[in-house]
Amino acid sequence: MHIPDGFLTVNAWVPAWLISIGGIGYCLRKATLTLKDRMIPLMGVMSAFVFAAQMLNFPIAGGTSGHLLGGVLAVVLLGPYARAIVITVVLIVQCFIFQDGGLTTLGANILNMSIVGAMGGYLIYNPIRSVLGGQKGIIVGIAIAAWASVVLASCACAVELAISGTSPLRVVLPVMVVSHMLIGIGEAIITSFIIGFILKVRPDLIYKI
Amino acid sequence: MKHSFIDEYSDLDSLIHRLDPRVKLVTLVASLLFIISTRPTSFVTFVLYGILIFILIGLSKIPIGFIFKRSLVIIPFVLIIAIFIPFFKKGQVAGSYSFGSVHLTVTYEGLMVFWNVLVKAYLSILCMILLATSTKFSNLLKAFENMKCPKLMTMILSFMHRYIYVLVDEMMRMKRAKDSRTVGGKRWFHVKALSHMVGVLFIRAYERGERVYLAMCSRGFSGQIRTLQDFKLNKTDFCFLLTMAMLLIAIRTIRR
Structure with a gap:
């Protein structure tokens, strides 16, 4: 879902960059308030963790395999602001070292996966968790939020492609959303397994609001 | 590796x-x-x-x-x-x-x-x-910094670049250990085992982050990273x- 260079026109990637810079600037300020100077090494190592976790292939139906995206996983563990920074850092490294996603479209990729995906996922996770309460609330909230964050990010991606005239919205939106609704199921299952495990082993690491 | x-x-x-x-x-x-x-x-x-x-x-x-x-x-x-x-x-x-x-x-x-x-x-x-x-990625980061990219961001990036190798190695080792012990079995079993592996990796990474921070503190880290070389x-x-x-x-x- 990383949009490469050339797929977006100026009227899509410039606004996306501006929103991302503003959003990440805000998150940086918020995260610094809570983490202080502990933040730098912690965020760095956590970004490397998300990166490594994304390299792990999970077997899916048939011979195919997929990997974790880790968006909501990081929200539950680090909180929404630190999480947005972690995913942004991962995207920057993927862009510059692995050429996964373009440079002009990096703003759009940050907007989709880091801001829309994370904040959407967090806004869904938090109410479910507090309504259901306890461990069950965390697991159910995480599963739904993980699924929704993938779908939301794909919606944002579709809208950006449509604004650029790469393909019309009524076509690209259903194609993207339906395919990511399936991807989201895998993401939801894996994320809830991981959180279930951490709840058992180190429940103190789950982010408290 | x-x-x-x-x-x-x-x-x-x-x-x-x-x-x-x-x-x-x-x-x-x-x-x-x-x-x-x-x-x-x-x-x-x-x-x-x-x-x-x-x-x-x-x-x-x-x-x-x-x-x-x-x-x-x-x-x-x-x-x-x-x-x-x-x-x-x-x-x-x-x-x-x-x-x-x-x-x-x-x-x-x-x-x-x-x-x-x-x-x-x-x-x-x-x-x-x-x-x-x-x-070199470190030089690229320094260039970002010279071009007014927020220092916080470039420092996090340089830490990440440093620990990617460490954590990817760690993950590969765990994966190899799992693969050599689990042959066959149901798909669910594998998905669950891999998920737990990610969980373990997270805990190890988190603790490593804390240790690195403490090590930095004991060497006089005050939230600023100083380098000697300039372009x-x-x-x-x-x-x-x-x-x-x-x-x-x-x-x-x-x-x-």
């Missing part, structure tokens, strides 16, 4: 490698802007940009096969996003196919958009690979910048 595929050619000695990273970064952004704003019908322009990129690759002494291989790895990801484009654009029909009940129509307009995004994406990828393989622009840098600017503009103004 070795991950030499990342920084393999960044310590060669060539004109491109010796350039100031800031100059490279500015040139990269300029080239990308020129490439993506080219009209899709100016085929000659695309060819000339391609030739320019290959001349730069030649100057950098990085084996062309290596760059090709890296670019081929990314193409599938580009195609996944691009593949449905030619079928859904309204316009003059170039050909239609039916598979059972599904009718697919390829239009010329759709093919044009398809060609447009593919060629631009590929040329940009080549530029990015050239930058990534000819520049200086020299004549070659200016010449390169000027030549590239002229070439990019010249290629754009050639009309065909």
Whole structure:
């Protein structure tokens, strides 16, 4: 879902960059308030963790395999602001070292996966968790939020492609959303397994609001 | 384990490698802007940009096969996003196919958009690979910092770059240990085992982050990272910048 260079026109990637810079600037300020100077090494190592976790292939139906995206996983563990920074850092490294996603479209990729995906996922996770309460609330909230964050990010991606005239919205939106609704199921299952495990082993690491 | 595929050619000695990273970064952004704003019908322009990129690759002494291989790895990801484009654009029909009940129509307009995004994406990828393989990541980060990127961000990036190798190694070791102990079995079992592995990796990474922070504190870390080396622009840098600017503009103004 990383949009490469050339797929977006100026009227899509410039606004996306501006929103991302503003959003990440805000998150940086918020995260610094809570983490202080502990933040730098912690965020760095956590970004490397998300990166490594994304390299792990999970077997899916048939011979195919997929990997974790880790968006909501990081929200539950680090909180929404630190999480947005972690995913942004991962995207920057993927862009510059692995050429996964373009440079002009990096703003759009940050907007989709880091801001829309994370904040959407967090806004869904938090109410479910507090309504259901306890461990069950965390697991159910995480599963739904993980699924929704993938779908939301794909919606944002579709809208950006449509604004650029790469393909019309009524076509690209259903194609993207339906395919990511399936991807989201895998993401939801894996994320809830991981959180279930951490709840058992180190429940103190789950982010408290 | 070795991950030499990342920084393999960044310590060669060539004109491109010796350039100031800031100059490279500015040139990269300029080239990308020129490439993506080219009209899709100016085929000659695309060819000339391609030739320019290959001349730069030649100057950098990085084996062309290596760059090709890296670019081929990314193409599938580009195609996944691009593949449905030619079928859904309204316009003059170039050909239609039916598979059972599904009718697919390829239009010329759709093919044009398809060609447009593919060629631009590929040329940009080549530029990015050239930058990534000819520049050390730490130097790139310093260039970001010199160009007013928030210091907090560049510091987190440099930590991440340092620990990617450590954590990827750790994950690979765990994966190998799991693979050598679990043969066969149900898919659910594997998914669950792998998920728990990610959980363990998270806990280890988190604790490592804390340890690194404490180690830094005990060495006098106060939230600021200081480096000794600074970049200086020299004549070659200016010449390169000027030549590239002229070439990019010249290629754009050639009309065909």
